[in-house]
Amino acid sequence: MVAITFVAVDGLEQRIDATDGLSLMENAVAGGIDAIEAICGGNAYCGTCRVHVDPAWRAVTGEITEIEEPMIEASGDTDPGVRLSCQITVTPELEGLLVRTPASQS
Amino acid sequence: MTTATHAPGETTGCPAHAGRDDRKSAKVAEANLAPAPGSRVIGSFAAGRDILRSPKVRQAGASADVVDLSHPDEISFFFLDGDLHRKRRAAVAGLFAPKTIVTRHQRVMNRTMDAIVADLQARGSAPLDELSWQMAVDVAADIVGLTDSDTNANLARRVKKVLEASVARKPGRLNALVFNAKMLVHVGAFWKHDLLPAIEARRKQPRDDVISHMVKENYSKKGMIMECLSYGGAGMMTTREFIVMAAWHLFEKAALRERYLTGGQDDQFAILEEILRLDPVASMLHRRAAEPVEGVLADGETACISIREANVDEAITGPCPFQLDPDRARRMKVAGPYMSFGDGPHRCPGAQVALHETRIFLDRLLRLPGVKLVSEPEVLWNPQIQGYELRGAVVACDRG
Ligand code: HEM
Ligand code: FES
Numbered sequence: 131m132v133a134i135t136f137v138a139v140d141g142l143e144q145r146i147d148a149t150d151g152l153s154l155m156e157n158a159v160a161g162g163i164d165a166i167e168a169i170c171g172g173n174a175y176c177g178t179c180r181v182h183v184d185p186a187w188r189a190v191t192g193e194i195t196e197i198e199e200p201m202i203e204a205s206g207d208t209d210p211g212v213r214l215s216c217q218i219t220v221t222p223e224l225e226g227l228l229v230r231t232p233a234s235q236s
Numbered sequence: 237m238t239t240a241t242h243a244p245g246e247t248t249g250c251p252a253h254a255g256r257d258d259r260k261s262a263k264v265a266e267a268n269l270a271p272a273p274g275s276r277v278i279g280s281f282a283a284g285r286d287i288l289r290s291p292k293v294r295q296a297g298a299s300a301d302v303v304d305l306s307h308p309d310e311i312s313f314f315f316l317d318g319d320l321h322r323k324r325r326a327a328v329a330g331l332f333a334p335k336t337i338v339t340r341h342q343r344v345m346n347r348t349m350d351a352i353v354a355d356l357q358a359r360g361s362a363p364l365d366e367l368s369w370q371m372a373v374d375v376a377a378d379i380v381g382l383t384d385s386d387t388n389a390n391l392a393r394r395v396k397k398v399l400e401a402s403v404a405r406k407p408g409r410l411n412a413l414v415f416n417a418k419m420l421v422h423v424g425a426f427w428k429h430d431l432l433p434a435i436e437a438r439r440k441q442p443r444d445d446v447i448s449h450m451v452k453e454n455y456s457k458k459g460m461i462m463e464c465l466s467y468g469g470a471g472m473m474t475t476r477e478f479i480v481m482a483a484w485h486l487f488e489k490a491a492l493r494e495r496y497l498t499g500g501q502d503d504q505f506a507i508l509e510e511i512l513r514l515d516p517v518a519s520m521l522h523r524r525a526a527e528p529v530e531g532v533l534a535d536g537e538t539a540c541i542s543i544r545e546a547n548v549d550e551a552i553t554g555p556c557p558f559q560l561d562p563d564r565a566r567r568m569k570v571a572g573p574y575m576s577f578g579d580g581p582h583r584c585p586g587a588q589v590a591l592h593e594t595r596i597f598l599d600r601l602l603r604l605p606g607v608k609l610v611s612e613p614e615v616l617w618n619p620q621i622q623g624y625e626l627r628g629a630v631v632a633c634d635r636g
Contacts, residue, residue, distance in 0.1 A: 159569050169334075171571030173583045177333060197322065200329030204336065236334040 132220050134227045136163045136181070148220045154229075155179040155216035165231035172216035177201035178235035181218075183211040184228040191218055191227070207232060258560040260484065261515045261615055261624040262544070268617040271540035272297050272522050276533075279545030281552040281575060283532050287539050288521065288580035290529045291318070295582070296538050297522030310459045312466035314582070321581060327449055331379050332585045337592050341375060345596045348374040348388075353600060361610060361632035368479035368597065369396065369472070375593050376471040376586070380464055381445030384433035391430050395468050398422040402465065423461060431464060473621065474517045475590045479597050480613055480626040482511045485560065486598060487609040492560070497602055504595050506562040509572030513547045514560060516576040519622050520544075546575040606634030 131147040136158065138144075146161030148154070158166040158179070170176035174197045183191045188211055194202060198214045209232070218224075271277050275296075278284050287293055294300075294317045303315045313324035330336060352367050373392040377383060385391035401419045434447050442448040446467065450460050486493045486507075496507050521541045525533040533539055548557035554568050565572040573591075577584035584590075601607060613629035 169571060169588065170583065171579065173580065175329070175332070175583060175585060176588065200326040201333060204330040204333035206335060236338055 132222060132225050132227075134220070134224060134229070136165070137228065137230045138165055139231070139233045148224070150220055150222060152220055153216050154181065154218040154220055154224075155214075157220055158215060163231070165235070166215060167235045168216060170216075174198055174201060174214055174217055177205040177207075177214065179215045180205060180207055180212055180232050180235060181215045181229040182209040182232065183213055184230070185211065187224075187227050187229075190223055205236075255556055255559060257558040258485075259514045259558055260481065262558075264615045264617050264624055265519055265544060268619065269519055269542075269544075269622065270619065271520060271542075272538060275522060275538040275540040277520075277540045277542050277545075278532070279542050279549065281546040281549040284539075284541040284543075284546045284575060285579050286532055287523055287529060287541060288578060288582070290580070292525060292527040292529050293317075293523035293533070293539075294526050295522070296524035297520075297540075300522065310456055310462060312463050314466050314470065317581070325581070325585065327453075328446055329585070331444065331446070332589060334588060337588055341378065341589055342592065342596070344375055344378045345371070345593045349596055349600045352597075353604065356631070356633055357604070357636035360635045361630055364480050364483060364609075364613070364629035364631050365476055365627060367601075367631070368483075369476045371479065371593055371597050372472040372475035375589060376467055376475075379445060379471075379586075379589070380467050381434050381438060381443060381447030382430050382464065383445075384437045385430045394422070394426045394430060395472065398426050398465065399468050399473060402469075426464075427457075427461065431460060435460070469621070470584070471586045471590070474623075475586075475593060477517050477624060477626055478512060478590060479594050480629055481515050481517075481624075482508055482594055483598055483601065483631070484609070484613060484626065484629065485511050485515075486602060489560075492562075493602060495562070496598070501595065503562070504599065505591055506565065506572060508591055508594055508598075509574075509576075510560055510562045510564060512576045513553075513565075513572070513574045514558070515624070516543045516547055517623050518543055518576070518578070521578055521582075541575070543575045543578075601631065604633040605636070606632070608632055 132150055133145060134148045134157065135143055135145045144163055146157060146163065148157035153172060155166055155168050155172055159168055167178035169178050191213060194213060195217055198217050201214065202212055278287060295315050300315050303311055308316060308320055313321055316324060348371050352370055356362050356367065370392055373395060374388055377388070377391060382391060401422050435451060438448045438451045442452065446463065450463060486496055492507065496504055520543055522538060523541065524538045525535055528535045550557050552568065552570060552574065553564060573587065577587040609629060610632045611628060611630040613626035616625040616627055618625050
């Protein structure tokens with residue numbers, strides 16, 4: 131289990147015990163993080179699973195991948211830490227990861 | 237809240253599949269479904285998803301197998317795979333984004349619905365699939381950029397003729413000749429009255445739509461026609477059927493209808509997605525393994541992923557998979573449509589568009605004074621697209 135914290139816009143913090151090997155999105159949905167809508171089920175084609183990765187963690191989670199670009203661009207979300215959580219695979223290196231969820235996913 | 241949709245006296249006995257079966261298209265599908273010869277049917281949701289998400293598979297099935305991949309600029313991205321497919325899809329991704337639906341497509345949906353309602357109230361009754369077709373065509377046409385036709389009703393009529401001709405091909409040489417001749421006439425009319433005016437308008441003033449993108453990328457005439465027809469088949473014909481199916485369920489089940497009209501939008505989507513799970517418009521997807529897919533497909537093997545079976549796989553639906561339960565997906569923490577829009581790189585880009593237009597159509601229709609379904613549809617089967625067709629449903633409302 132990998133401990134990951136989601137922080138909502140109102141400051142509410144929720145910690146989940148994520149499963150190694152699944153995506154951050156799948157773990158968030160299973161862990162009851164309502165701000166992760168994920169309406170395309172993890173296919174990088176809805177942009178409703180966006181997270182803003184804390185600056186301290188960006189080197190570990192990595193840059194936006196090519197497949198994420200179109201939907202992130204279409205969402206108009208310009209946060210420097212924005213990623214689609216369905217394209218981040220949870221690994222033990224993410225122990226302690228902190229991400230924020232946007233005010234709206236649409 | 238599974239009880240919300242139970243009619244008095246109905247059994248809720250489950251598991252063992254002896255309980256209620258709310259599917260309306262299962263019988264006709266069972267009698268007619270024809271997986272591609274030599275393909276292996278995959279019914280497990282997890283295995284189907286693994287195959288559809290694997291980069292090692294390619295599009296397959298009747299039409300994909302006869303497409304000439306050596307001219308990628310002349311075929312729809314539906315038939316492409318890999319990098320080229322990803323690029324072609326990425327170029328139009330913004331058109332399907334949730335934000336675009338809210339800021340742009342909903343306006344078209346509401347405008348079309350205003351016209352549909354006015355027409356229905358003036359006539360007193362109308363065939364339901366005629367109304368749903370108008371909605372499906374208007375919305376997809378705006379996304380594609382087919383907005384320079386004489387009237388939308390004529391555009392809808394011409395697109396219908398081309399699509400019907402393209403799927404009504406019977407075997408035999410004479411039939412093929414007749415088909416080709418008919419098809420040429422219909423495609424010619426569509427080109428002259430709809431596509432060409434749109435292309436000319438986009439050359440002068442590009443917009444945010446598929447045709448502007450194709451003009452910018454110098455698509456050939458054939459390439460543009462093929463792409464438009466793909467959107468027509470994939471987006472218009474499917475949505476027409478789904479709207480009628482969802483309307484039929486809602487007219488029939490008073491408690492469900494009440495919930496639809498009093499719940500919020502999220503609840504409306506949950507209801508629609510659950511109907512689509514039970515009665516998916518697309519029934520199967522074919523993929524050929526270009527390399528072995530570990531644990532599921534051997535090299536060169538073709539899989540027929542059964543959307544119908546995957547959607548009732550108890551491993552992912554939980555118990556009583558044949559019962560209409562709008563709370564199921566939330567309870568199971570899965571995406572509501574299950575496999576109905578496919579999965580992986582080819583997953584339907586128009587999924588949210590289809591759900592939004594259906595939601596708006598039914599929300600407006602079901603609130604009309606005196607609205608009723610005066611005649612239920614007949615469930616037919618279209619062997620070319622391997623999907624159900626609902627014909628003969630008539631809705632009526634008070635004349636206004
Ligand atoms: C209820 C309505 C709809 C259903 C059930 C549906 C279903 C599907 C399915 C199952 C696929 C996957 C095909 C595959 O994997 O081989 C697909 C692909 C596609 N759909 Fe939809 N669709 C619907 C509405 C729409 C709409 C409204 C549009 C556009 C306006 C659209 C455009 C497309 C396109 C372009 C593809 C091809 C994507 C690709 O190959 O990458 N669909 N659809
Ligand atoms: S779940 Fe749709 S983009 Fe991530």
